[in-house]
Each structure stands twice: as C-alpha cells, then as structure tokens.
Amino acid sequence: MERLHRKYTLHQLLRSRRYPISLREIMRELGVSEATVRRLVGTLRAIGAPIENDKDGRGYYYEQGGNFELPGVWLTHKELLGIITAHELLGNAEPSLIGDALSPIWNKIEALLEQQQLGSGELTKRVRIIRSHGRGLGNSFNKVIQALVERKRLYFTYRGRGKRDEDVKIVSAQRIAHYRDNWFLDAYCHHAKQMRTYSIDRIRSAEVRNASAHEIDADTLDNTYKPSYGIFSGTPKATAVIAFDDHAQEWALDEKWHSEQTTGVLADGRHYLSVPYSHDAELLQDILKYGPGAEVISPPELRKKIAAKLNAASQIYAIPPNTAPDKAFGGSRK
Secondary structure, three states, rough: HHHHHHHHHHHHHHOOOOOEEEEEEEEEHHHHOOOHHHHHHHHHOOOOOOOOEOOOOEEEEEEOOOOOOOOOOOOOHHHHHHHHHHHHHHHHHHHOOHHHHHHHHHHHHHHHHHHHOOOHHHHHHHHOOOOOOOOOOOOOHHHHHHHHOEEEEEEEEEOOOOOOEEEEEEOOOOOOEEEEEEEEEEEEOOOOOOEEEEEEHEEEEEEEEEOOOOOOOOHHHHHHHHOOOOOOOOOOOOOOOOEEOHHHHHHHHOOOOOOOOOEEEOOOOOEEEEEEEOHEEEEEEEEOOOHHHEEEEOOOOHHEEEEEHHHHHHHHHHHOOOOOHHHHHHOOOO
16 A cells, blocks of 8 residues: 555645656655656556656656546555455454445445456455454443544453452553454553553443543554563563474464564574563463473573473373363263
C-alpha cells in the first residue's frame, strides 16, 4: 500500500502546483530515489495522467491544469491479493470483527478482483488461517473498543490468572494488541498510575464512563512496550542468551523473538539467540518448549528457573501415574 500512497501523493503534488515541480523536490516530498520517481511518473502516464516535462528542464507538471483524477480505487494485482489475504485472516481469526459493517467494502473488492481476472472465489477457498491456543473475546471487547475510540475512561472488574479475587479497575485505554491469537489491552491504570496490560478475555462488567481518558503519547507507549520480550511492558532488566542444538536451531533461529534480537555462534559450535526481557514468564514458556534442545547460558537466575522447571517435570514422569484415565475422568460414557 506504500506504493499506492506515493502515487496519490505525486498526483496531489502535480495538481496543487501552477508551475513545474523539480525532480529533486518530488524526491524530497516522497522520500524516494530518482529511479522511483521516474517509475511513478511512468505508471501515472500509463493510466492517462497528462504529465509533461518542462522544456527548460525545470520539472514535471500536469498539462490540463489539474483536471485529471485518479480512479477511486486503484490497486495492483499484488495489492489486491494482499487485501484478500488480510480479509481471510480477519474473517477466520475473529469473525465477529467483520460482520455486516465491512460487507459493502468486501463486495467492491470482489468486483475489482473479477475485473483483474483474479477470481476471488478460488483464492479464498484455498487460503487457510489456523488459530492456535486462542482464547475467546469474552463480552467486553466492544466496550473496550468504544472507550478506545471515544477517549473515555473504562471501568471493569478483572481477575488476573493465578489470582483468586477480582479487582475493580479504572483505566484509560491506549491501545489494543493482537498477540499470539489473543487480544490484550494496554491501558493507563488510574490506581497504580502506571501502564498495565490486561487480557481482554478476563475483563468483566465493562462500562464506559463520561470522564475523559488520560492520554499517553505514542513515543512513551512505544518506549514502554517495544524494548522488552513478549507482551509485557517495562525497561529490559536482563538479556537472555539461549543456545540451541542442531535440531532446535533449525526452528528457533528462523523465528522472530524480538525486534532487537541478535544471534551468534558459541565456542562449542552451537548457535545462540540473545533477547532483552523485563518479565520472564513468557520467555520461560518459549524456552521450555524446546526441551533439551535449548540451554540458557545467561543470566544465571533465568538458567536456574529453567533447571527447576525441567527437574520438576522430570520427577513427575519418573514414576507411573497413580490415577488411571478412566478413574480420572469418571469412567467411559455410553
């Protein structure tokens, strides 16, 4: 879609100027190279844009004084395919988010696909989006969105996993995040006076109040959530160095664990991955899924936690189970 944006930006530049625009100025306005500008000019000309070169070499201009209009919707084959893939992703991941609201838009996209002989029906039948370990949205998702858009404070009850009691929360919603097939709310907690992340499926009895939301600027949000591993916020407290055996590295090193991850080779020939983190709960799970194929080299406290969990699991499996399946699940049912 970036290319589409550039085409429209160039079109608006040419429409708004009474005099030729130099190549250098177009490059600066669009933030692209000379070759890209020339390609964009050629693309616009191909659909009828009356772009002319000034005979004195001063730049480009519209011959007809800005009367030319681009089509209302104008996408390349790849962009149309990208849209249909995104539609399939959203429709399968969370059907309730599509509904009737986007149906008219999708109908237009299908018409465009047919015009460009892409045949959307065949493609949608052959695209699979598989959810894994996703939890339900619960009943509060729409209220969260309402508070987010209207910039109002959100009241709800919340019980975090591993806790017995529910707490009443008053928050200012800042962003929602779709992470590993689940939805999370990043919000400013008015009691803690800090940013917190809430699993939306755990939010109950949500209400949007008239009080205005407390605003957190985008840079602060990025600095709060981007530096550390996973969904949790906070300045990184440590950097995990994880070594993988030959089998595990085929998978782990191809994964995107963190935007600032680094890789390297240890003296014994094993490849390692280095990631910054603040909270280790999620990182522990991701390391443990590789079993003996992964080894935490540092920091020592993370290594000890992994060792303790593996040892506890080993002790469970060291003896036969003391409960038979038919007893555990109440016997067979007919």
